[in-house]
Amino acid sequence: MRIFGVVCECNPLHTGHIWLLSQARARGAEAVVCAMSGNFVQRGEPALLPWWVRARALLENGADLVVQIPTAHCLSSAQFYAQGGVSLLAALGVDTLFFGSESGDRAGLEATADLVESKAFVQLAKALQRGNLGYPAARAEACRRLGGEAALLSSPNDTLALEYLLAIRRAGAGMDILPIRRIGAGHHDGRLGGQTASASALRALLRAGKGEEAAPYLPKGLPGPHPLADSRWLGRAAVLAVQLAPLERLAALPFCDEGLARRLQACADGAADLEELAARCASRQHTRARVRRAVWCLLLDIRREEVLTPPDCLRILGATETGLALLRGPQRLPVCHSLARAEGTSFGRVEARADTVYANCFEKPLPQGESYRQKFTKI
Numbered sequence: 001m002r003i004f005g006v007v008c009e010c011n012p013l014h015t016g017h018i019w020l021l022s023q024a025r026a027r028g029a030e031a032v033v034c035a036m037s038g039n040f041v042q043r044g045e046p047a048l049l050p051w052w053v054r055a056r057a058l059l060e061n062g063a064d065l066v067v068q069i070p071t072a073h074c075l076s077s078a079q080f081y082a083q084g085g086v087s088l089l090a091a092l093g094v095d096t097l098f099f100g101s102e103s104g105d106r107a108g109l110e111a112t113a114d115l116v117e118s119k120a121f122v123q124l125a126k127a128l129q130r131g132n133l134g135y136p137a138a139r140a141e142a143c144r145r146l147g148g149e150a151a152l153l154s155s156p157n158d159t160l161a162l163e164y165l166l167a168i169r170r171a172g173a174g175m176d177i178l179p180i181r182r183i184g185a186g187h188h189d190g191r192l193g194g195q196t197a198s199a200s201a202l203r204a205l206l207r208a209g210k211g212e213e214a215a216p217y218l219p220k221g222l223p224g225p226h227p228l229a230d231s232r233w234l235g236r237a238a239v240l241a242v243q244l245a246p247l248e249r250l251a252a253l254p255f256c257d258e259g260l261a262r263r264l265q266a267c268a269d270g271a272a273d274l275e276e277l278a279a280r281c282a283s284r285q286h287t288r289a290r291v292r293r294a295v296w297c298l299l300l301d302i303r304r305e306e307v308l309t310p311p312d313c314l315r316i317l318g319a320t321e322t323g324l325a326l327l328r329g330p331q332r333l334p335v336c337h338s339l340a341r342a343e344g345t346s347f348g349r350v351e352a353r354a355d356t357v358y359a360n361c362f363e364k365p366l367p368q369g370e371s372y373r374q375k376f377t378k379i
Helices: 015-026 051-059 078-091 106-116 119-130 135-145 156-171 199-207 211-217 231-244 247-251 258-268 274-281 288-300 304-308 321-327 346-359
Strands: 003-008 031-037 065-069 096-101 176-181 314-319
Touching (some): 003 015, 003 078, 015 031, 015 176, 015 211, 031 051, 031 078, 031 321, 051 065, 051 314, 065 321, 096 156, 106 176, 119 135, 156 176, 199 211, 231 274, 247 258, 258 274, 274 288, 288 346, 314 321
Parallel strands (some): 003 031, 031 065, 096 176
Antiparallel strands (some): 065 314
16 A cells, blocks of 8 residues: 655645645555644644544545644754654655655755765855854855855745655654645745635634635635634733743753743743734844744643654544554554553643643633543544
């Protein structure tokens, strides 16, 4: 059986994602596995809809199995987010990783991955950062100077695709890649029209109460009656957590150092909410997303070692009969169908806190323990 896998957030699932899943089928996939973010996403915010709503939507629109990327990896850099997703897919025997790509250029991606791994690239990128270029800009400029395709390090999907490719190599997974050229709206495109719209544009419409405008780009029934999560409901508490945390605690957060820790403390003074804190704290070296991720890691008590360590279990969020058949085969990781079975593990500790914090990201907080009560979805 040819098993294709994808790393995704589906925040929210839209017509572009559904088209991507159909392309995997058209190119030979007999089973499709999705490694999906839980209730927090890599841009450093709560997912608009909870995992059980998003997992069901995926299964109803082309996926066979949905597993959760640990929250510690979701609230991390692109490198460790990719590592988390790729590790799970490899453990399930996925032979082809597919993904959306601005370029659709497999050869270009592989050549750029070779360049990024070179000593010359690493040294030049670090030197450019010391010269006050931010991390993304320094990498793109280093690529340009060394004769590579800098555009691949300036486009969101292609940049993430490179991290997938590097994660496969580092894991020795032997997984093939299938870049599928993105159609329609760009990653951050706020315009509507055509067959697809960007997830960021759809989130903005849904949060503004303009569901009718978003509806043509969403699968039927989504978002449904479920309320929408928004970090603003926890914004003041997030700022307060930064103000109360000792400098040493902030400096020990994943991807944080004393410089960013001091900046967080200084910028938290008088900040109305998390978004204002991120805007104040952002710099060439620290993007808003990185600042937001640091604050969520503080609230969820995520430790550096939990980010650096690959996932140690497969949390199943939903499956079709085909997906269940995949789980009956040999697994490289223990399978977990509910959070209750993960108690006592590092994964379970973080997810328990994530459940509590996410429940408070709504105008009317969700009942505590909802992630425990939700069983995996069978379609």
